[in-house]
Amino acid sequence: MSRQSNRAGDPRKVNGELFTLTYGALVAQLVKDYENDEDVNRQLEKMGYNMGIRLIEDFLARSNVGRCHDFRETADVISKAGFKMYLGITPVVSNWSPAGDEFSLLIENNPLTEFVELPEGHNALNYSNILCGALKGCLEMVQMDVDVRIVQDQLKGDSITEIRLKFIKRLEDALPAGED
Amino acid sequence: MPIFNYSLGIYSHYFFSLSLSLSLSLSLSLSLSGVDIERSSLSVNMSGGKQRISNLDKPLGKGRPEVNIATFALLFSEIVQYCQNRVYTVPELQNKLSELGYHVGSHLLDLFFLREKGYKREIKLLNMLLFVKSNLWKTLFGKEADKLEHANDDERTYYIIEKEPLVNKFISVPKDKGSLNCAAFTAGILEAILNGANFPAKVTVHWHKGTTFMIKFDESVIARDKVVEGK
Known part of the structure; x- marks a missing residue:
């Protein structure tokens, strides 16, 4: 009857709307539990970080992506492999800084924000902040300290959602024994 | 629509002809393009501003998105x-x-x-x-x-x-x-x-x-x- 019934369900995939709404339920709960938007942002980033440090293992195990040689390659892998694999979207990499240590991911169809409207009085809320945390967590596990933040947000009336990533330093200490 | 444009053309011709005495056909085409420019600049203003588009204005997606x-x-x-x-x-x-x-x-x-x-x-x-x-x-x-x-x-x-x-x-x-x-x-x-x-x-x-x-x-x-x- 429904289109769904004709399709063989992929066991490695989950209904995106269930995911979107589940995330929405979480954010709504956080907004209820915390006093201000900054605290919610912080909590979302923390949760994203926790997800990121575990997600990277799954990614490395399944994607066959080797070591990146420079930050530009990293940016490509994040967009074309990482986002594609886990959220089903491919953000555009752009706005490189002249030094090549800073770029933006431009997201047009953010699956997190489908069905979402920010109510009045939550202008400081970065609804998709979990993405920042996840990116930071992932990159930290591959020895990169990167500053990640949302600079444009479609929920706040911008035409696109832009996440800015700035390379800070390599984390040499975290190198596991036996590598290199 | 053409009727509207035409009458507008006559109008502007009337004003133009006071000072410039342009031919009817020229002023007609001028006013036509003038209307067009006005319309396109209007639409730019509406979409270019920081106007929020409500979720209810968007069609409900048909596709079934999937995530990992x-x-x-x-x-x-x-x-x-x-x-x-x-x-x-x-x-x-x-x-x-x-x-x-x-x-x-x-x-x-x-x-x-x-x-x-x-x-x-x-x-x-x-x-x-x-x-x-x-x-x-x-x-x-x-x-x-x-x-x-x-x-x-x-x-x-x-x-x-x-x-x-x-x-x-x-x-x-x-x-x-x-x-x-x-x-x-x-x-x-x-x-x-x-x-x-x-x-x-x-x-x-x-x-x-x-x-x-x-x-x-x-x-x-x-x-x-x-x-x-x-x-």
Whole structure:
């Protein structure tokens, strides 16, 4: 009857709307539990970080992506492999800084924000902040300290959602024994 | 439209001709292009500003987006951890998860009835339960629920049995919290859907043949259904 019934369900995939709404339920709960938007942002980033440090293992195990040689390659892998694999979207990499240590991911169809409207009085809320945390967590596990933040947000009336990533330093200490 | 433009052309020709004495045809084309430019600049202004487009202005997506199961599982894991840090007991934790599920379910209900049921509501109890077991389960979790049963001793109680619910797939329950079943989240979704469709019910989750969702309907639902079915 429904289109769904004709399709063989992929066991490695989950209904995106269930995911979107589940995330929405979480954010709504956080907004209820915390006093201000900054605290919610912080909590979302923390949760994203926790997800990121575990997600990277799954990614490395399944994607066959080797070591990146420079930050530009990293940016490509994040967009074309990482986002594609886990959220089903491919953000555009752009706005490189002249030094090549800073770029933006431009997201047009953010699956997190489908069905979402920010109510009045939550202008400081970065609804998709979990993405920042996840990116930071992932990159930290591959020895990169990167500053990640949302600079444009479609929920706040911008035409696109832009996440800015700035390379800070390599984390040499975290190198596991036996590598290199 | 051409008539409108033409008359406008005459008008501007009238003003132009006072000072410039342009030919009629020239002023007509001028005014035509003038109208066009005006219109296009108007549309630029409207879309270029920081005007928020409400969700209701956008068409409801037809496609079924999918995300990786790992993304969902990790998100759910964070949700469980967050809830766990804010409660003391297992029942409290399950309640909290159920509340979040309720939030999800109440939003899903509209989507389902718009897309799958062609705007029609369901008024028969059994059909509603079958819809939940088949369509809803399949859309949400990629498969039908394993079983739907009716309690022998209580006509208000139904069971939906699912051997391995999606949300429990990657969860190993710690020994000291043996009774915890995180599918309470799914129970919350079910409860919201049933309540939203005007079949008030309580849905609880139990470890039995995998996971069993016990649906206990309100008296009124059973009484109404008897009238509807003409029994």
